[in-house]
Amino acid sequence: MTQGLLLVGASGLAREVLAAGITGVTGILDDDVTLHDTEVAGVPVVGPLALAPRRAEQLLVCVGPSATRRAIVRRFAKFGVDDERYARFVARSARIGASSDLAPGSILLDSVVVTADARLGRHVVAMPNCTVTHDDVLEDFVTLAAGVALGGGVRVCEAAYIGMNAAVRQGLTVGAEATIGMGAVVVSNVPNHQTWAGVPARELGESA
Known part of the structure; x- marks a missing residue:
């Protein structure tokens, strides 16, 4: 059983999701190293996307462009991340x-x-x-x-x-x-x- 939730992408969409009242978020993943160890709406940016397959939390890809969102999911799939890891x-x-x-x-x-x-x-x-x-x-x-x-x-x-x-x-x-x-x-x-x-x-x- 996964515990907690990681948002993927320190984006405007991530801020929208946080503002809409999502709960259980433990951190945000983003490949922009300048954002690491900062916060988005009080949630820490804990590291790059490469951490996702190695962590236990559920994932929610908060990247606006459809093609980019798809590319991230396909990238994760190569490392064994399946649909069960993704929240709604x-x-x-x-x-x-x-x-x-x-x-x-x-x-x-x-x-x-x-x-x-x-x-x-x-x-x-x-x-x-x-x-x-x-x-x-x-x-x-x-x-x-x-x-x-x-x-x-x-x-x-x-x-x-x-x-x-x-x-x-x-x-x-x-x-x-x-x-x-x-x-x-x-x-x-x-x-x-x-x-x-x-x-x-x-x-x-x-x-x-």
Whole structure:
């Protein structure tokens, strides 16, 4: 049985998690040596990421960019860190419907609402005030910035990023590693790896 919790990354996201009331945190890991032996919101930065496989605590990867979060998890996996080592964090003001699932490593911050029969994968991050409605699927390493709203039956594929206050119409797919700009209104499927913005959202560089 693991004891306590280590946050991975002395980041803004780590401070958000701490501010949202997470408990049991024993330290923070970060590869920036200038941060070692300092504190973030009163929590000590105890050393580099390489310590994680050798320590007993659970882990929560608090790194904002989806691809970087994925790279850290893959790095740890090479040293035997599996899903059982990862915690979940749901802020007290967030709400998850009884029929929805949240996989290990995922973070839901203040006032996030997940309704019915949604599936949130590993290491998903939902920033404050996001709405994830019925039958949505968020694959591993998805990031939702603050205020994102997803209609029912939306699929957001692995490591996609949806910017602040963007909205996605029901039944659509946002492709793997796609980026949606802040305030965008997505009314058609977004292919893998593309960046879309605007109202209605279009691929950047595409003429109106």
